[in-house]
Amino acid sequence: MTKQLTVLDVTLRDGSHSMRHAFTEQQVRDVARGLGEAKVKYFEVSHGDGLGGSSLQYGFSKVDELKLIAAAKEECGDSAISVLILPGIGLKEDLKNAVKAGATMARVATHVTEANVAGQHIYLSRELGLKTVGFLMMAHMAPTSVIVEQAKLFESYGAEIIYVTDSAGAMLPHEVKERVAALKSHVACEIGFHAHNNLSLAMANTMAAVEAGATYVDGSLRCLGAGSGNTQTEVMVAVFDRLGYETGIDLYRTIDVANEVVAPFMPRPQEITGSSLMMGYAGVYSSFLLFTQEAAKKYNVDEREILVELGKMKAVGGQEDLIAEIARNIAVVK
Template sequence: MKLNVLDVTLRDGSHSVRHSFTVEQVRAAAKGLNASGVPYFEVSHGDGLGGSSLQYGLSKTDELKLIEAAVSECTTSQVSVLLLPGIGTKEDLQSAASLGVKMARIATHVTEADIGAQHIELARSLGLKTVGFLMMSHMAPVEKIVEQAKLFESYGAEIVYVTDSAGAMLPKDVTERISALRQALQCEIGFHAHNNLSMALANTIAAIKAGATYVDGSMRALGAGAGNTQTEVMAAVLERLGYETGIDLYNLIDTANDVIAPLMQQPQEITGSSLILGYAGVYSSFLLHAQNAAEQFGIDERDILMKVGEMKAVGGQEDLIYEVAQNLASKREVVP
């Protein structure tokens, strides 16, 4: 069975390095991914095209320059971009396409596929491989996910992703969702994991067994929260399981070790706070914001994350983190 591995180090990993990728770093990573035979890899701000902002974090380097550098190194691999409607615009997508991007993943909250219709239609008209990306998929019942996935397919998505943005799912959750989509859709299905409960690889394998043919990973697991399924580990395990990926494992390991490891600001591991992300079902990219707010207001970041989880906050509501932190600090100050 042929699987398509999509590496998100240069997009999801942007969260972990505070959006500080340089042209040289992206070029080196892209060269390694291309030499390793990884079919697709994603480049953009962590929150997708247009994400560089005070709310989401400012990029050190214009993402279009990073995309251009990545494309220039590709002879077999293809570059993907992520776009969240309301953050990225149709003009951003057109600019990326003009630089040679070959795939666009249109990401919405799991119950809001309808806001991605025009972006999916535009991506198809630009000749891009077009993906519907259902974020925070743990928050909706299977029936709702099927409904939203069908919307994406009707707009022209060639692949629909179940996305465990909080790293909150267990293998049975993944199996239920992917199996239901496989029965309901004609298009291909993908899965994107986070490792906040140490389930990323197990969940990815569950997704494949249930019918997913596109799976995401990041080198050294570099990504938001506790990171993603580790691409080089996933490639090795899939080979052992008999799946065809076309990836040169040695080259991929070398790229992870020689290019990605030196630029990491800290080891990618499951800390107490990233564990709480998965436990409370909180968007993985909230972690650094919660850490900043905890330092600013002198409170435990885990308390912030638990409260945000209770509020069922989703991507785009990062401002709530600071409001929650301020409220928690005020309550603590008045306790006798």
């Protein structure tokens, strides 16, 4: 029996980071049409930081995401549209509007230890009849036991799928496998995996997740996404075909969309630069990078040493004041 696998393309959501949230309606239409023709079952359209992310803090979208969702819906044939929503950023009203615009899946995303803030969003998502996903971000920051406990919370609220999300591209294949396998034994939901390529392991980690039982995997065309980008959708389709999995996707059509639609509008290629490598190596999310560079300059220390210390302390958003303190300490020791 062929093993089934659902590929969810996030070009039009995670790619929003790389595009500085400046997707045009035409770009979204072209990608959505291509993904539909390629028979990609789900793809996501939202601001990079989810519904309602368009703001001074996270960057304003060039085009309102509801307009982009509606445009994508007109083009995408039988493919279904997912939206990402982070409680605290996206409001319930945003989700209702996204549904009106054409979304049929909601992925409710929280930090890996904070699933407890997602209850109301999950309830609403189910109430609206959406396929409902709990999305555990920065999964490298919590031990497997905590991830299991958080997944159970998501499940208790009504999530149908639980994602392990390697937001910083910091995980190694054996770490992915351990976490996904534990979820498979402790929750009844289907399991998904979302990778970033900062350690050049996005494809390997995605394979590890699938070997451990994940049935939903995220990718983006030409890797377009935050940091070093995601697992490359068209490459993933090829690799899983070679491995004997059935994705239902037309490989050549995904290559065409990546080459002819996405590559031409990318502001820069998704290489693994020194900075993005360090994010993955230290396990720190990219929002710290700018503060780190400033502190490194001020205290005349190597920014990479600061990042490694931040990673050891498992710093999260909101703890930016730690950065100057770490830089001062490194400077004193020298």
